[in-house]
Amino acid sequence: MLNLIAEFLKILNSETEPRQISLAVCFALIIGITPLYSLHNLIVLFLVFILRVNIATFLLAWPLIAGIGYIIDPVLHQIGMAALTEKSWEGLWTGLYNNPVFHLARFNNTIVMGGLIFSMVMFVPCFFLSNYLVKRYRETFLSWVEKTRLMKLLKASKLFQVYQTVSGGAS
C-alpha cells in the first residue's frame, strides 16, 4: 500500500499526462461503484489495460470509490429501481432480459443498474474535474507542498524512503 501511495505521489509529481490519471479515476468510478462480479467490469478492466490509463491510480482509486459506493448504496438502489420500473422503458428491459448475455450481466439488479447509471453520468464530469485538479496541484501546490514542514517530515519518513526507492531518487 505504501508503494502504491508513493507511486501515486510520483505520478502526480511526474510528467504523466493528467488525462491518463483522470481516465484511471473514471474507470475506477465504474468498477468501484457497481458490484465487482458484474460482466461489464470485464470490459472496464479490458479498457484499463488496453488504453494508456495510469494503472497505479486506477488501483488506488478503486477501493476508495468502492467505499463511497457502499455509503451511497441506498441512493444507487433508488436510481436503479426507478430506471428498471419506468414503464416507458419496460420494452427495452424485457428485450435485454431475454438476451442471455445481458441476463448474465445482471442489468436487472437495482444496484448494478443504479451504479452503472450513476458512474456513466459522472464519468465525463469526473474526467474534467480530475484533470483540472491534477493540473492545479502541479501548478499551484507542488512547490508549496514540498516546502511545508509536513512534507519535510514526510521526506524523513519510511514512506518517503520507499518513494525514493521507486522513483530512483528523482523528485
Place this chain on the structure above:
Amino acid sequence: MKKWIRLPGLLIFIVVVGLIALFWFVFADMLVKKGIEAGGSRAVGAKVELADADISLFPLGLDLTGLQVTNPDELMRNIVEIDHIHVSLETAYLLQRKIVSDEMLVDGVRLDTPRKVSGRLPDRPEPKKPEKDKDKKEGRLIELPKLSVSSVDDILKQEKLKTVEEVERFRSDIKAEREKYEALLKTLPDKQKLAGYQDRIKNLKGSKSLGSLFGAANEVSAVKKDIENDINQLKNVKGDLQGKVAEYQNRLVRLKDLPMEDFQRLKEKYSLSSQGLGNMALLLFGPQYGEWISKGISLYEKARPYLTKSNAGPEKVEEAAPVRGKGIDIKFREYEPIPDFLARIARVSLLLDVGDLKGEIRDIASDQTIYGKPVSFLFSGRKLKMINEVSFQGSLDRTAVNQAVDTVSGRFTGYRISDAVLSKDSGFPITLKNASADISLDLQIRNQQIESKVVSRLDSVVFSTGDTGENDLLRSAIRDALAGISQFQIKAGLTGTLEKNDVKVESDIDKVMGNAVKNAVTKQAKVFEDKLKQQLTEKTGGLLSGLDSSIGDFQFMDKELAERLKFGDGLLGDMKLF
C-alpha cells in the same frame, strides 16, 4: 491514436482473465460446496453438509456427494441423507442464471438418519424440546378401566352420600322442633290451670242469694270465655304439631328411599359399560395411526414452505428491503418462460427400513405457475426385506396461484409385521407378534384440508398380551379374544385440517372383541353393583334406625295436648248446667 493504445495491455488483460479463470477452475468445486452448505443451512435453519462437490465442464454437470440435511427440531438426526446426486446442466439456461436439468440422478436417499455431531448452527439457539406426554415417554398406553371390586371402598370414602346428609339434617331439624314444642307446652294451659277453673265453677254453683246469682251470671260468662280461649290455644298448637308430625313422617318415608337413590347414582357414575370399549380397533391401532399421521404431517409442514413460496403470487418489489450492496433483481416477462430451477426428471433410489425403492420424480420446478406442470412422483419395489411389493405415486400441484392440491396413493402388499407394540401399558402390554398386511392408501391435501383413507387387511395374525399378574375379567376376555383372531381388516379415515384432524378407525375386530368385552363387563358390573349395594346398606342402614322413635316424641306431646283438651272440654260441659 497510438498514443492512447497500449498493446502489451492486451496481453496483461489476457493473463489477468486467465488467472481469474484458473482460480475459478481450481476453487469452483469448493465454492459450490460452500455455497450449497451456506444457502442450505440458512434455508433449513440447521447444518446442511456436503462431503464433496464436483463441476464437470464437458458435458456440463454437477456431482454432489454425501449430502446431509439436519432436522432443525432434532439436531442429532438428519431429515434426509443422500449418497450421491448428479445434475446434468443445460449451458444455454445457465447463461440466464437458471438451473435447468433434463435428468438428475439421486442415489441412496435415506430418511431420518442419526448424526454423529449436532447439526446446530453457531448463531441459532437450541430448539425447544417438545413436551412429551406420558404416553410418549412410556410408549403407547391403552387405558382399560380398572375392574377391581375393592375400589367400592374408595368410592364410598370419596363420594358424599345423600342419605347421610339428609339423615343428619332430619335429626337436627327434629331436635330443634322438639325443643320448640317442649318449650311451647310449658307456656300452654296445663291441667293445674284447668283445675283452677273447676274451683271457680264449684264456687259459682254454691251461690244462693239473688244478688249473688246476678253477679254469678257475669262470672260464669267470664269463666266460660277463659276456658274457651285456653281450649282454642291448645287446639291451635295441637293442629300445628300434627302437621309437623305428618311432615316428618313424609320426610322419613323419603329418607328410606335415599339409599337406593345413592346406589343408582354411584352405579351410573362408576359402574362399567362396554360402551367405551366398543371401538377396540381405535384403542389398539389409533395411537399407531396417530403417530404415523403426526410424523407425516411434520415432514409435510417442513417441506411446505418450499413448495408454497413458488405460487404465492407476484412479489411486491417495493416492499422488500434490499441487503446493502446486493440490491434487488427485478423480473421481467420472459418470451419463453422457464423457472429458475427445473429438473425435468429425477431418478431416485430410496433406502428405507422396509427395503430399497426405485422411482422417479418429474417436473421439479421452483415455480410451477411458470412451468404449468405439477411435480409428480412414482416409486415402486418388489421382494423387499419387509414387503413383497410396494408402489406409490402422487403429485404436488402448485400450478394455480395460492392453490395447493397434493395427492398420494399407494399399495403395499405382503408387509411383514413383527413385534409391533400396540400397548406398553405395564398392566396390559399388547404386541402384534406376527402378521402379513396388504395396505392401500389414498391421501389428498387440498389447501390444508386433509382427507385420507387407509385400508389394511392383516393375515396370519398372532397377538401377544404378556402375563403381568393382572387377570381381571376384562383383561382375560381381551386376551382370549385376541388369541382367537387370525385375520382382520382395519379402515382408518383422517379428515380435518393439518392442525386439527380427526382419526376414525373401524375394524371387523370390533365385533369379536366387542362381544368378549361386553360379557366381561356385564359380569364384572354385577359384582361391582352387588358390593356397592351391600356396603351402602351397611353404611346407611344404621343411620335410618331410631328415626321412627324420634317422631314418637311428638306423638307423646300430641297425647298430652289431647288430654288437656279433653279436660277443658269436660269443664265446658259442666258449664252447660248453668
